[in-house]
Amino acid sequence: MSRTHTYLINGDLTQIISPLDRGFAYGDGVFRTMVVRGGLPVDWPLHYQKLVADCAAIGIVCPSAELLMSDFLQLFSIEDIDSNQLEVAKIIITRGEGERGYKPPAVTSPTRVVIKTAISKFPPEYNTTGVHLHLCETRLAMQAKLAGVKHLNRLENVLARMEWRDEDIFDGLMLDQQSNVIECTMSNVFARFDNVFITPDLSQCGVAGVTRQRIMGLASVVNLTVEIAPLSLSRLLHADEIIICNSLYGALQVTKIGDVIWPPQALANTFRNLLSHK
Amino acid sequence: MSRTHTYLINGDLTQIISPLDRGFAYGDGVFRTMVVRGGLPVDWPLHYQKLVADCAAIGIVCPSAELLMSDFLQLFSIEDIDSNQLEVAKIIITRGEGERGYKPPAVTSPTRVVIKTAISKFPPEYNTTGVHLHLCETRLAMQAKLAGVKHLNRLENVLARMEWRDEDIFDGLMLDQQSNVIECTMSNVFARFDNVFITPDLSQCGVAGVTRQRIMGLASVVNLTVEIAPLSLSRLLHADEIIICNSLYGALQVTKIGDVIWPPQALANTFRNLLSHK
Numbered sequence: 001m002s003r004t005h006t007y008l009i010n011g012d013l014t015q016i017i018s019p020l021d022r023g024f025a026y027g028d029g030v031f032r033t034m035v036v037r038g039g040l041p042v043d044w045p046l047h048y049q050k051l052v053a054d055c056a057a058i059g060i061v062c063p064s065a066e067l068l069m070s071d072f073l074q075l076f077s078i079e080d081i082d083s084n085q086l087e088v089a090k091i092i093i094t095r096g097e098g099e100r101g102y103k104p105p106a107v108t109s110p111t112r113v114v115i116k117t118a119i120s121k122f123p124p125e126y127n128t129t130g131v132h133l134h135l136c137e138t139r140l141a142m143q144a145k146l147a148g149v150k151h152l153n154r155l156e157n158v159l160a161r162m163e164w165r166d167e168d169i170f171d172g173l174m175l176d177q178q179s180n181v182i183e184c185t186m187s188n189v190f191a192r193f194d195n196v197f198i199t200p201d202l203s204q205c206g207v208a209g210v211t212r213q214r215i216m217g218l219a220s221v222v223n224l225t226v227e228i229a230p231l232s233l234s235r236l237l238h239a240d241e242i243i244i245c246n247s248l249y250g251a252l253q254v255t256k257i258g259d260v261i262w263p264p265q266a267l268a269n270t271f272r273n274l275l276s277h278k
Numbered sequence: 279m280s281r282t283h284t285y286l287i288n289g290d291l292t293q294i295i296s297p298l299d300r301g302f303a304y305g306d307g308v309f310r311t312m313v314v315r316g317g318l319p320v321d322w323p324l325h326y327q328k329l330v331a332d333c334a335a336i337g338i339v340c341p342s343a344e345l346l347m348s349d350f351l352q353l354f355s356i357e358d359i360d361s362n363q364l365e366v367a368k369i370i371i372t373r374g375e376g377e378r379g380y381k382p383p384a385v386t387s388p389t390r391v392v393i394k395t396a397i398s399k400f401p402p403e404y405n406t407t408g409v410h411l412h413l414c415e416t417r418l419a420m421q422a423k424l425a426g427v428k429h430l431n432r433l434e435n436v437l438a439r440m441e442w443r444d445e446d447i448f449d450g451l452m453l454d455q456q457s458n459v460i461e462c463t464m465s466n467v468f469a470r471f472d473n474v475f476i477t478p479d480l481s482q483c484g485v486a487g488v489t490r491q492r493i494m495g496l497a498s499v500v501n502l503t504v505e506i507a508p509l510s511l512s513r514l515l516h517a518d519e520i521i522i523c524n525s526l527y528g529a530l531q532v533t534k535i536g537d538v539i540w541p542p543q544a545l546a547n548t549f550r551n552l553l554s555h556k
Contacts, residue, residue: 007297007298016295017296019285019295019391020283020285021302024299024302024370024430025309026305026430026432026433026435026436027304027430027431027432028432028433028436058433059440092297092302092303100366100368103439104436104440117378120378141420142455143419143434145434145437152304152433153304153432153433154304154305154380155304155336155424155431156423157304157380158304158373158380158382159336159337159423160380161379161381177420186379
């Protein structure tokens with residue numbers, strides 16, 4: 001399995017993860033996944049800013065951008081940037097090794113992992129037909145202290161993803177315990193009602209992704225007004241159009257949730273272009 | 279740091295944890311911590327039963343008791359059992375390695391880790407003076423699908439444990455978001471009101487520990503009637519006596535939470551004896 005992946009641990013091809021690493025013991029860390037084009041991470045400033053913020057949310061000092069950039073230089077070949085070779089990088093930062101017990105060591109030394117993998121292949125027809133969602137039975141728990149953070153405690157996403165095997169389902173829609181729409185297992189969600197573009201409030205649960213942030217910034221270009229608001233499932237199902245997004249595929253239209261269908265429209269394509277996702 | 283620990287990964291002293299292990303990537307696994315006396319895990323049938331149940335709760339097939347017992351035989355010396363040499367074993371079972379993404383591989387091969395560490399030294403006066411608790415600001419999120427399970431998503435416990443540095447504080451009391459008492463960061467809780475012994479309902483959050491289970495079974499010996507029930511903080515603070523428990527220290531009386539104090543009483547000592555904790 002590891003043949004399809006190459007990774008550096010603390011900048012080193014030969015280091016290992018100890019089972020005493022708090023990332024392994026408690027999910028005590030954060031991560032990011034991003035596209036790498038011609039050896040360089042796409043939207044790096046936004047990803048690094050989010051990594052720093054997520055580390056800070058759980059009290060980890062994020063390694064410097066210089067260290068991470070030197071990992072990229074070691075792991076990816078800086079091809080001619082025009083080659084546009086696409087790969088994926090996953091960065092994991094943990095609180096580092098510790099003794100048994102929840103109390104972090106007095107002095108911690110974060111563990112820094114950069115993993116290089118092949119780009120995910122999404123069927124190109126998704127760009128024209130849109131994608132279908134499963135409505136997950138697994139609900140997201142509400143925890144304001146961790147909401148928005150892409151931390152390593154992702155069992156809810158795992159259980160939600162295990163709910164379907166149908167390959168026609170692209171992602172699973174996740175609600176909180178009050179039946180508000182929050183996100184999909186690997187995507188953020190936008191719902192358009194006329195020219196109002198609603199994305200769920202993530203102050204109690206969910207991951208506030210970089211592509212969601214970028215789309216919020218781009219919406220005015222297409223004359224949409226963004227609102228961050230609670231969004232019930234019943235309201236979502238009456239949206240004129242639903243868009244999901246993440247850093248790997250950019251933006252896609254949702255054309256089916258359960259029995260409810262929407263005709264393909266142009267907005268997701270517009271956002272993919274604005275995001276420079278080909 | 280690793281000098282104080284020895285571990286086996288899948289029964290092997292030389293295997294490593296891959297950063298692609300889903301335990302590291304998502305906290306996709308469970309764990310147990312137990313006392314080892316004279317090379318043999320104490321209360322093994324209960325611990326193994328709980329390990330199997332916790333694995334099943336998240337869809338992992340638990341390795342056999344025989345495999346784990348062979349790990350114990352390799353890692354711990356079977357001294358003369360009368361030597362009563364005390365050590366600690368931590369068992370971690372993860373869903374194993376996977377590709378990027380929440381979807382588990384079609385065929386999974388769980389990762390099995392057994393870590394041997396020194397026994398924790400608790401000040402012996404705790405047995406007579408009782409222990410003090412911090413009231414944690416970090417609340418436990420409610421997630422029925424994971425409640426009771428000792429899984430690897432433990433960031434809430436980590437954040438709660440980071441709330442205090444005062445060495446006089448033994449553990450932190452954690453509430454749910456409705457101000458019900460659930461547990462401590464590393465302990466379960468019992469509150470005695472006359473001869474009724476209440477332990478919080480763990481159907482929405484918390485870890486249902488093996489020592490809690492044992493104490494529930496032993497309570498009738500000391501003429502206590504056990505009730506599993508919601509327990510508000512204000513009610514807890516009016517208890518006649520509060521006992522906390524885990525597999526490493528057995529049972530201890532709580533004599534201080536914030537400004538509220540209780541006189542030392544005999545019940546925790548009785549339970550330590552019943553549990554055979556010296």
